[in-house]
Amino acid sequence: MTTAAHDPPALVGTSLEDVDTPALLLDLDVFERNLEALDAALAASSVRVRPHAKPHKCPDIARRQIARGAVGVCCQKVSEAEAFVRGGVTDILVTNQIVGAPKLKRLARLACAARIGVCVDDADNVEDLERAAAAAQVTIRVLVEVDVGGHRCGVAPGAPVVELAAKVAASPHLRFDGLQAYHGRAQHLRRHEERRAAIRAAVDAIQTTLVLLEARALRAEVVTGAGTGTVEFEAASGVYTEVQPGSYIFMDADYGRNLGPDGEAVRDFQQSLFVLTTVMSRARPGRVVLDAGLKAHSVDSGMPLVADVPGAVYTGASDEHGVVDLRGGGSLALGQKLRLIPGHCDPTVNMYDWLVCVRSGRVEEVWPIAARGAGY
Amino acid sequence: MTTAAHDPPALVGTSLEDVDTPALLLDLDVFERNLEALDAALAASSVRVRPHAKPHKCPDIARRQIARGAVGVCCQKVSEAEAFVRGGVTDILVTNQIVGAPKLKRLARLACAARIGVCVDDADNVEDLERAAAAAQVTIRVLVEVDVGGHRCGVAPGAPVVELAAKVAASPHLRFDGLQAYHGRAQHLRRHEERRAAIRAAVDAIQTTLVLLEARALRAEVVTGAGTGTVEFEAASGVYTEVQPGSYIFMDADYGRNLGPDGEAVRDFQQSLFVLTTVMSRARPGRVVLDAGLKAHSVDSGMPLVADVPGAVYTGASDEHGVVDLRGGGSLALGQKLRLIPGHCDPTVNMYDWLVCVRSGRVEEVWPIAARGAGY
Numbered sequence: 148m149t150t151a152a153h154d155p156p157a158l159v160g161t162s163l164e165d166v167d168t169p170a171l172l173l174d175l176d177v178f179e180r181n182l183e184a185l186d187a188a189l190a191a192s193s194v195r196v197r198p199h200a201k202p203h204k205c206p207d208i209a210r211r212q213i214a215r216g217a218v219g220v221c222c223q224k225v226s227e228a229e230a231f232v233r234g235g236v237t238d239i240l241v242t243n244q245i246v247g248a249p250k251l252k253r254l255a256r257l258a259c260a261a262r263i264g265v266c267v268d269d270a271d272n273v274e275d276l277e278r279a280a281a282a283a284q285v286t287i288r289v290l291v292e293v294d295v296g297g298h299r300c301g302v303a304p305g306a307p308v309v310e311l312a313a314k315v316a317a318s319p320h321l322r323f324d325g326l327q328a329y330h331g332r333a334q335h336l337r338r339h340e341e342r343r344a345a346i347r348a349a350v351d352a353i354q355t356t357l358v359l360l361e362a363r364a365l366r367a368e369v370v371t372g373a374g375t376g377t378v379e380f381e382a383a384s385g386v387y388t389e390v391q392p393g394s395y396i397f398m399d400a401d402y403g404r405n406l407g408p409d410g411e412a413v414r415d416f417q418q419s420l421f422v423l424t425t426v427m428s429r430a431r432p433g434r435v436v437l438d439a440g441l442k443a444h445s446v447d448s449g450m451p452l453v454a455d456v457p458g459a460v461y462t463g464a465s466d467e468h469g470v471v472d473l474r475g476g477g478s479l480a481l482g483q484k485l486r487l488i489p490g491h492c493d494p495t496v497n498m499y500d501w502l503v504c505v506r507s508g509r510v511e512e513v514w515p516i517a518a519r520g521a522g523y
Numbered sequence: 524m525t526t527a528a529h530d531p532p533a534l535v536g537t538s539l540e541d542v543d544t545p546a547l548l549l550d551l552d553v554f555e556r557n558l559e560a561l562d563a564a565l566a567a568s569s570v571r572v573r574p575h576a577k578p579h580k581c582p583d584i585a586r587r588q589i590a591r592g593a594v595g596v597c598c599q600k601v602s603e604a605e606a607f608v609r610g611g612v613t614d615i616l617v618t619n620q621i622v623g624a625p626k627l628k629r630l631a632r633l634a635c636a637a638r639i640g641v642c643v644d645d646a647d648n649v650e651d652l653e654r655a656a657a658a659a660q661v662t663i664r665v666l667v668e669v670d671v672g673g674h675r676c677g678v679a680p681g682a683p684v685v686e687l688a689a690k691v692a693a694s695p696h697l698r699f700d701g702l703q704a705y706h707g708r709a710q711h712l713r714r715h716e717e718r719r720a721a722i723r724a725a726v727d728a729i730q731t732t733l734v735l736l737e738a739r740a741l742r743a744e745v746v747t748g749a750g751t752g753t754v755e756f757e758a759a760s761g762v763y764t765e766v767q768p769g770s771y772i773f774m775d776a777d778y779g780r781n782l783g784p785d786g787e788a789v790r791d792f793q794q795s796l797f798v799l800t801t802v803m804s805r806a807r808p809g810r811v812v813l814d815a816g817l818k819a820h821s822v823d824s825g826m827p828l829v830a831d832v833p834g835a836v837y838t839g840a841s842d843e844h845g846v847v848d849l850r851g852g853g854s855l856a857l858g859q860k861l862r863l864i865p866g867h868c869d870p871t872v873n874m875y876d877w878l879v880c881v882r883s884g885r886v887e888e889v890w891p892i893a894a895r896g897a898g899y
Contacts, residue, residue: 153602153897167625167899201842223843224814226529243843246803246814246858249543268806269857292806299844300804300812331841427622428676430644430668436676438600438622441870442898447822447840464823465707466577466869467599467619467898468675481645482622493842494817497874500896520876520895521529522818522843523543 155501161510168425168484169443171499171516173397175506177419181396182215184416185378189390192382197221197240197371199393202493204518205502206234208396219262221391222518225253230518232261240264240371242327242391244272244292244300250523251275255283264288264369266327268302273314273321280320289315290327290369293356295349297331304352305359312365325369328353329391334376335401339408346373346380353386375416376405399492401448421454421486422495423503424469426479435479437461437469439487445494451487453477461487531877537886544801544860545819547875547892549773551882553795557772558591560792561754565766568758573597573616573747575769578869580894581878582610584772595638597767598894601629606894608637616640616747618703618767620648620668620676626899627651631659640664640745642703644678649690649697656696665691666703666745669732671725673707680728681735688741701745704729705767710752711777715784722749722756729762751792752781775868777824797830797862798871799879800845802855811855813837813845815863821870827863829853837863 156167166172189196198212200220209220209231219238222228228239238261245254245265257263258280267273267289280287291311294301302308308326316323333345353370360367373381373390375398381387394402397420405413424439441464444451451469453459458476461469469487473479489495496502497519504512532543542548565572574588576596585596585607595614598604604615614637621630621641633639634656643649643665656663667687670677678684684702692699709721729746736743747765749757754771757763770778773796781789800815817840820827827845829835834852837845845863849855865871872878873895880888 153606156899165625168623169898230529244803246801247544249541268804271857294806298807299841299846300806302806425622427620428644430670430676430678431674438899441821441823441867442873445817445821447817465675470675481647491817497818498896498898520874522545522874523532523814 153500155503155513157503157510157513159510159513163505163508163510164484166423166503166510168423169439170423170503171496171501172421172423172486173502173504174419174421175504175511177417178396181416181419182211185392185395186215188379188415189382194382194387195389197389197391199242199374199391200227200231200518202393202397202496204230204496204516204521205514206231206236206517207512207514209234209236218389224522225250225257226521226523227518228257228263229253230521232257234517236261238262240290242266242329244268246272248275248279251279252282255279255285255287258285258287259283262288264290264324266290266292267311267315268292268300270311270314273311273318277318277321286320286322288324289321290324290371291315292327293353295328295330295352295372296333296345297329299331301327304356308356309359309363309365312360313363316365323365325367325371325388326353326356327371328387329372329374330377331374334374335405336376337404337406339406342377343380346377346384350384350386375402394492397492399448400452400488400490403488418488420489420492422451422489423484423486426481426483429481433472433474435471435473437471438467440464440468441466442498444487444489445491447494448491451489454486454488456485529876531879531889533879533886533889535886535889539881539884539886540860542799542879542886544799545815546799546879547872547877548797548799548862549878549880550795550797551880551887553793554772557792557795558587561768561771562591564755564791565758570758570763571765573765573767575618575750575767576603576607576894578769578773578872580606580872580892580897581890582607582612582893583888583890585610585612594765600898601626601633602897602899603894604633604639605629606897608633610893612637614638616666618642618705620644622648624651624655627655628658631655631661631663634661634663635659638664640666640700642666642668643687643691644668644676646687646690649687649694653694653697662696662698664700665697666700666747667691668703669729671704671706671728671748672709672721673705675707677703680732684732685735685739685741688736689739692741699741701743701747702729702732703747704763705748705750706753707750710750711781713780713782715782718753719756722753722760726760726762751778770868773868775824776828776864776866779864794864796865796868798827798865799860799862802857802859805857809848809850811847811849813847814843816840816844817842818874820863820865821867823870824867827865830862830864832861
């Protein structure tokens with residue numbers, strides 16, 4: 148590798164006000180409370196926890212999750228899984244289809260160094276996967292991905308799952324492990340009842356499918372899915388054996404719009420992730436310009452929220468600028484630093500090389516986002 | 524630095540169909556034609572060219588632009604400028620306000636190694652800049668940024684510019700060089716006449732301001748601005764001395780929506796930048812899922828376009844997935860690779876460590892995007 152990542156925007160011991168901007172901040176107190184909150188939320192259930200690593204891409208976080216009892220992590224990409232294996236994680240489920248001989252070869256080689264699972268939704272892909280596993284002389288654990296309502300990847304519940312599972316089970320270097328039943332769309336349904344109903348429908352579809360699998364003596368040891376928005380429902384279902392929430396450690400403005408059973412804001416997990424930014428222009432009255440734009444946070448789920456300054460509204464982003472309207476209140480001085488709550492945590496984190504971890508106004512750790520850009 | 528950037532998705536000599544995905548591709552033939560097209564477009568004008576480096580963040584491209592006659596490059600951030608100085612560029616204009624003592628110190632130190640200019644729109648910032656330049660014993664060239672209609676940074680035309688210019692000129696370690704008059708918003712006005720009118724208004728405002736400056740014996744040697752959408756107008760204005768187009772080398776789906784004088788699509792510059800992606804799921808009829816989502820291209824200006832497959836429409840992106848609707852035509856096989864035209868080039872390039880440069884179906888060069896993530 149010949150590109151050089153940039154120096155971190157702060158060193159351990161730096162005071163928060165001296166962190167260079169834009170920087171990706173983690174409030175360690177809140178982060179640790181979120182880890183505890185997930186344990187508490189799942190205490191009544193027997194599900195295993197395999198947090199998704201795609202929001203953080205940071206082995207330092209994965210090791211903390213595993214130290215608290217997680218069985219491993221989920222990844223979305225082979226290169227992401229490689230970064231986590233290098234970071235000391237020994238059990239990874241790639242919750243995605245891996246297509247093409249070069250990627251499958253890398254996946255199979257990874258299974259020499261860690262316990263590796265992967266998802267399938269296509270019979271030809273199962274054959275390619277078997278070929279790669281045979282060549283590397285490894286056994287790969289395989290989950291059949293079921294489309295439980297997200298309508299992205301995955302085969303339809305019922306007979307198509309059984310057919311694919313049988314093909315996996317008949318492949319000498321693959322082990323049929325169970326079902327990937329993740330309902331991505333349900334995570335961001337605003338109303339509690341909508342999310343609950345979506346997962347109830349998913350559970351029904353899985354139960355029907357499990358009966359058909361058992362009739363063919365195909366044992367689904369694992370049924371996995373769930374994200375931060377719905378994990379309470381999968382955990383309580385009695386059908387899911389593993390859950391894979393990811394964003395709960397960070398949260399974001401979009402998750403902040405989810406509502407609880409009485410229409411109240413959901414407060415199970417709190418915002419720990421921020422973009423620290425500086426006011427770089429105050430040339431026009433009633434507004435300021437920040438040094439954090441489209442390259443500092445992702446706007447796919449809307450503009451970021453301004454933390455700590457009531458009345459200030461982030462109204463528009465260009466590549467390196469963010470405009471904040473102050474006509475609703477608040478005041479911001481030139482050079483003042485403030486925190487933004489990103490609209491969507493996952494693609495925001497993927498822009499940064501470093502996570503600056505802060506406690507009591509001081510940088511306590513600086514973690515490399517080792518799998519940043521590991522998209523292939 | 525302790526993070527490791529990832530291996531490139533291809534080596535020189537790799538055939539296009541073997542490039543790992545998602546990958547950021549540059550069609551070298553088109554890229555070179557775009558370089559020539561800018562020269563041709565400006566042949567009748569005497570403006571200097573200082574291309575903006577923010578879309579490419581790649582010193583390999585900057586060196587090619589300078590070899591063709593560019594006087595240097597523009598950057599938006601100090602860390603970006605540092606990466607280009609390290610990459611051999613000796614003349615950089617930071618087209619932005621730099622705020623805060625640590626950043627100003629770095630900017631001043633950079634002026635020991637290269638010719639450095641910067642923009643101001645605040646009197647206090649001028650004082651901070653003078654202090655940093657004095658401490659480093661350098662002279663920094665300063666442009667007063669004028670708000671010519673973009674309503675982002677910059678002081679209002681006329682007296683506020685003169686006041687700030689006088690303050691710069693009175694600062695022993697600063698040199699008043701002229702005006703930054705970039706109209707960002709005008710680049711993306713769809714109709715030719717709208718863009719022309721916006722720049723006409725900018726030119727009027729600058730002319731009025733120049734008269735006031737001259738009356739105070741303040742000489743604006745440089746008047747700089749322009750982007751890919753309007754450069755023809757600034758170049759022909761007789762007022763601008765320098766232009767700073769950036770996206771012309773790449774183009775994107777958003778620029779592709781600009782119209783010419785007769786309502787036709789503008790074809791001065793062609794699409795050279797693509798995201799190469801693979802079909803990873805075909806489980807549902809009438810659509811496929813690609814391995815390129817929100818971490819592979821920026822959707823701030825809309826979804827990417829599918830190149831090469833008429834009728835195929837990229838309808839939705841999640842973190843690592845893109846859904847393509849094929850009901851309007853086209854067919855795509857599992858594992859097939861295809862090219863996407865990103866919605867917006869700048870924040871897309873900033874996601875990648877490597878630019879894979881292709882000619883005649885083969886990788887000819889692989890350039891590090893050295894200033895990727897250099898946001899501070």
